[in-house]
């Protein structure tokens with residue numbers, strides 16, 4: 370996984386949960402000296418163990434930490450990758466995400482970016498089908514909450530199928546505007 374995700378996770382932990390939480394979590398993972406570079410790649414297992422350790426130290430669930438981190442991450446992402454955020458609406462922005470992820474990881478020979486396919490049952494709805502062996506749909510849902518905040522829109526998300534329950538993909542049903 371690209372270092373940008375590690376860096377965002379560290380930033381979220383430090384700002385939302387406290388520097389001591391990050392220091393203790395990294396120590397528990399044997400990563401006390403690790404410095405993550407945005408454009409480098411690191412083993413997925415390192416991220417998973419760090420997320421688990423942060424959750425333990427902060428006495429939260431792994432899903433809570435992943436969701437909060439996703440929600441937190443949109444603001445810094447919008448500052449680093451501002452051109453991607455030039456979109457008419459949250460829906461238009463989200464529909465570009467498959468292309469964004471493929472292009473961001475193109476330079477990695479063994480890249481396995483998350484993939485998204487879309488269905489639009491109506492103007493106010495978008496179904497995002499998320500596929501990744503990392504099964505980080507909770508992180509995706511946090512990111513979507515951050516996108517809603519960024520575009521000052523209301524988005525309700527219902528996950529109708531989940532890879533963690535044995536489905537081949539996660540299906541996120543989004544409704545835009547008041548429900």
Ligand code: HEM
Pocket residue numbers: 370371373374446450453454463466469470473474480481482483501502503504505506508509510512513516
């Ligand atoms: C312009 C905004 C965004 C940029 C630049 C971006 C970029 C990235 C990059 C570089 C990775 C690491 C991928 C890898 O190493 O294989 C990643 C991971 C991820 N991104 Fe984004 N992302 C953005 C927005 C979003 C949004 C809005 C969603 C949700 C729909 C999303 C969902 C995910 C998920 C779930 C992962 C974890 C990796 C996985 O599931 O395999 N991202 N993103």
